[in-house]
Amino acid sequence: MLSILRTLWTVLLHTFRKRATVLYPEEKPSIPPRWRGRIILSRGPDGAERCVACYLCAVACPVDCISLQATEDEHGRRYPEFFRINFSRCIFCGFCEEACPTYAIQLTPDFEMCEYNRQSLVYEKEDLLISGPGKYHDYDFYRVAGLAIGGKDKGQAENEEPPVDVRGLMP
């Protein structure tokens, strides 16, 4: 009985507390950088597209709202021919970002993306691709991967020995 009265009193005291509500949109909330908002595709430190079209974001997506097609440039660097996110299906779970092995796909603190027309929520690669590296500044997948691409030959990646000379006889 006493506890009930104490509860009532405690709750009543809340009358004089400061309110936690942020009055959006007059007042803009401060959103942490790892907020899961609008998805973007970032570029590497050298300005080249980070996405290598590995399809892992697409398969991780629980609502199957990511679709892409891989293609390659003449030097064997793989990138997406198209990259489409249907934001009208997206649940902003961030699984795509977790699955991405190259930090290409990232969720941003932007959440103001309402539309009157659902079709306008289908974002293509040109809508998604930004010109910077996003949250992760220095990572470049192709610099660590063993694959040779234009401007990076075999053995030139990080932590790699020069290519083996198959005809060499040295032990």
Place this chain on the structure above:
Amino acid sequence: MATIYIDNKPYEVKEGDNLLHACLSLGFDLPYFCWHPAMNSVGACRQCAVKQFRDENDTHGKIVMACMTPAADGTRISIDDPEANAFRAANIEWLMLNHPHDCPVCDEGGECHLQDMTVMTGHSYRRTRFKKRTHRNQHLGPFINHEMNRCIQCYRCVRFYRDYAGGRDFNVFACHHAVYFGRHEEGVLENEFSGNLVEVCPTGVFTDKTLKQHYVRKWDLQTAPSVCVHCGIGCNIMPGERHGDLLRVQNRFHSEVNGYFLCDRGRYGYDFVNCNDRIRRPRLRRATGGAHVSVAAEEALEGVANLLHFGARVIGIGSPRASLEANFALRSLVGPDNFFTGMSEKDLLMVRLMVDILVKGPARSPSLSDIAGSDAVFVLGEDLTNSAPMIALALRQSVRQRPMALAKKMHIPNWNDAAVREAMQNEKGPLFLATPCATKLEEVAAHAYHGAPDDIARLGFAVAHELDPEAPAVEGMAEQLMSLARVIAGDLGMAERPLVVSGQGCSCAAVIEAAANISRALHKKGKPAGLCFVVEECNTLGIGLMGGGSLEQAIAAARKGKADTVIILENDIFRRTDAASAEKLFAAAGEVISIDHLQNETTVRAGIVLPASTFAETGGTFVNNEGRAQRFFQVFVPEDEVMESWKWLRHMRDLTGLPQAEEWSGLDDLTSALCGAYPVFTGVKEAAPQADFRMIGRKIPRQPHRYSGRTALLADISVHEPKPPDDHDSPLSFSMEGYEGIPPSALIPRYWAGGWNSVQALNKFQEEVGGLLRGGNPGRRLIEPGKEYQEKYFGRAPGPFSRRQGEWLLMPLYHIFGSEELSSRAQAIAERSPVPYIALNAKDASELGVDGGGMIRLLLPDASYLLPVRITPSLPDGVAGVPAGIVPHLSGSGLPAWGRLKKGEGG
């Protein structure tokens, strides 16, 4: 049977197998790399370590390699032993030391055996601080992509390429940690089975280059069980589709037909489905002689309706590359008397002869696994490497059968591959070849004879006579040949499972008769001889069983005015007869309707062209060279107005307005009608479950459960996702929802099991690893040898070949890449196709005054060709070879024929 104890539980296994084989067959997850069910054990990778105990009191045990340890009765092992686990984890860690960090851009990712095994052993973090070894890659031709960094040195590739498939231009180089698998220099991989490296390699060193051009992951492919259409063997395949394009073909295991492997034509020929020559909308000429215009299906059918009015005289020309159901639909539409097989007279005669021999003769047509198990083989007139590559691959295994006895004598188990090969050295079993010119299979042959078809037939008759004096003798044989015939007869007569191979390759009935005589003589001696006939196309035998007139008869009927309208089903008649005869058909027929999927001369000439679906867009049944009816299923729904041939024919039948005995509401109705019309096709219905088949009330999904992008794939067109298409013709669905477990063997759309994402998941679909699929192999054999056959031999051997003055006998020379109609439209195959040429031996060439590279004019009664000369020393005098199906307008079916040769202008 033997009882072995795994982690103290008893299991029954086959005595003499190795432990890895036994464990995997029992369903255990034991990691491995170098072992392959078709290539057995070498113990190279050290991954399948288990702990073996002496007896139940032994607690210490010792680590052994499961693949190198026989499963003897009472063997006690532990898979879960902590030490064995640690050993396997450490081994993977070592293998991964130099494995590059590139799974995201590796085509094997998601179906990688190395990934699966790494996850299975629990290794996840590279602890070494040292640098990674790198390798330069090689350009290996249009089929295979090379990325040597990923190699884990399991040696599977060389073992397959050199030991299994007999390739020479691929090997392992260098030493210690730098071993390199590739060619001695960059260049196209020559072997016809190089594509299997993609599936054999446990990681991404060898990947499918054609898939790379439009790469998607395994989990995004819509797949269905299908059958290869590029030769008569009917290998089981699994084509995969996404975005409306066929993206790749993978092997679908069938223990009796193709086993684990495919030839490169079958694997890479699929691209014709996507080619620009596809007919995607109906076309017709609005005015006679006018140009084709693309029209809607309704308008085209309206045009057809005008031609099919009551009383119209319609004939139908079927096709050996169309399914049984489509051919039967055409036959029902036009009536049995007006149905023609679409094969040339020559081909049809031979197919009928072969069918007759198989149905009435004593010899059983062997499956590919039977062929591989034969211990003495005689091939008459077939260049198998090019006309039926998988038979050649099987024969390469068959020559090991007799020497295998040596290994057995030394108590080496069959699965101990390296030891068996060491014991055998270069011993080869008896394989005799008799062909017009040298073939690749001669590398492993005991003896190869080159001669004109008549001479090949004479040799065959002589062999039969040697085996059974009652068989007709051959007059005037040279002593040298007689002694060869004696040797062949001796070896065949001594063998336990002899085999005779022949076929359409020589276009010579006498050769086939000779083969039949040999098999008959062997049967008389009590030998269960097999008789394998090679046929050219995927349903040649099926339409041979169905019957119907030849193409020449169809042309004659048209010229007699019996055809107001000709319906040509999936057939390019310009490939089957000479241009002049084909033109006669178009001249005589009032109107020609062509139902086909690729632009060809027939469709160009036809008045109305209806877009048919390819094998990947339709279902049906093919009968392979062995007489096995195999069902293939639709992989994807084609875009535009492409429709299954039988549906076009159903529309036509509806347009006639005549009352019909049976309704064709689905493919199954057509199959049932077919079974009703022909007793021989009764088995067709049992080749696969019917459309109403369900697994616990559910259909079998064509898409894997991880299929991605459903809500975004078509979102650029409309954000509202369309309903997946229905499939009324099969128990498979075009969706990712459905039964998740193992379906009946004929309906397996892909291999996947928990923890096994690579093709090696197949282990879980087999009753025993390398053995039957669960529930038995798919397909039904329609032909079994007659129980009561006449002890009658085929008549007389032909006279010896005699060359003519100024004229050469033109033989068709088959090429694995280029000779077949459909695959030659695939880009990668086209890159490997030869350019037109004429082959002569050096003596004949100098007689004509040309040498290699010079030009020769070939004069036929109604055509002439200018062709460069290729010197082929093995060709007999007076015989010239032209590549089959490659020289435009020179149809393979028209050959052999006599032609005059002249030194060409500018040659």
Place this chain on the structure above:
Amino acid sequence: MKEIIMSLLTVFGVLIAATTIAAGLIWLERRLLGLWQDRYGPNRVGPFGLLQVLADMIKIFSKEDWIPPFADKPVFIIAPAVIMFTVLMTFAVIPFTRAVHVVDMNIGLLFFLGMSSLGVYSVTLAGWASDSKYSLLGGLRAAAQMLSYEVYMGLSLMGVVMLSGSFNLREIVEAQKGLWFCIPQFLGFAVFLIAGVAETHRLPFDLPEAESELVAGFHSEYSGMKFGMFFVGEYLGITLISAMIATLFFGGWLGPVLPPIIWFLIKMFVFICFFILLRAALPRPRYDQLMSYGWKVLFPLSLLNLVVTGGILLAR
């Protein structure tokens, strides 16, 4: 004639005032809950979000008024009307001031008890007519709960009746001129307050609704304005119980300086806010706890109150 017009005006005035207060309570409750939970509550529509009520009304009037095909249609329609009717009828006997009242009945208190008993029919019939398992359970709970708590509610008021010697509410108020009955009848007040919460099935005693277990209990199947009537009926009930507490225990309109009607409204609103505070602070008990609390605690307490009050009166 003038009398008739005057009494008609009073009737309509009371009707409009009661429904307006009830509607306003929706806004008030949301704002107060917001306040006690450190939020704002509705603050977007109009000044202080006051027009939220209007917006909600437009919404609820324009919603589809759907009757499930499996429901017992006539009963389904009558049920929400019953609660509105009974509660509004009770307002007739409440003396807002000495002069302002609809009818000055000498059995006003009995009329109040009678009408609130009839209110049970509303929820019970609604639960039964919906023909849905959740609604039926809600209706059953409501019937048992309200019948039980009616007993102590009636008994708790007997002390007041004894002290004032009348069932006439105006006379009861006037009897409190010296001392509000909340002092001598504190036990009666406490029992009446708790029983009042249970009678209006407000939190924490909203077991007939219990959205976490019964979806929405007796009104699961209701939508549109029929649901709206239950909603308004509930707020009218709060207003009525608050008005009754003010009348019976806190001297009704009595008070210095300010005009009597203001005093009445102030007292009433304090109790309305208290009702809302209960909702903001207390969790819902289990159903068996509710019943045993009623019969094992409140019932003896109200009897004790009756006996003690009677004893003291007799002794005096």
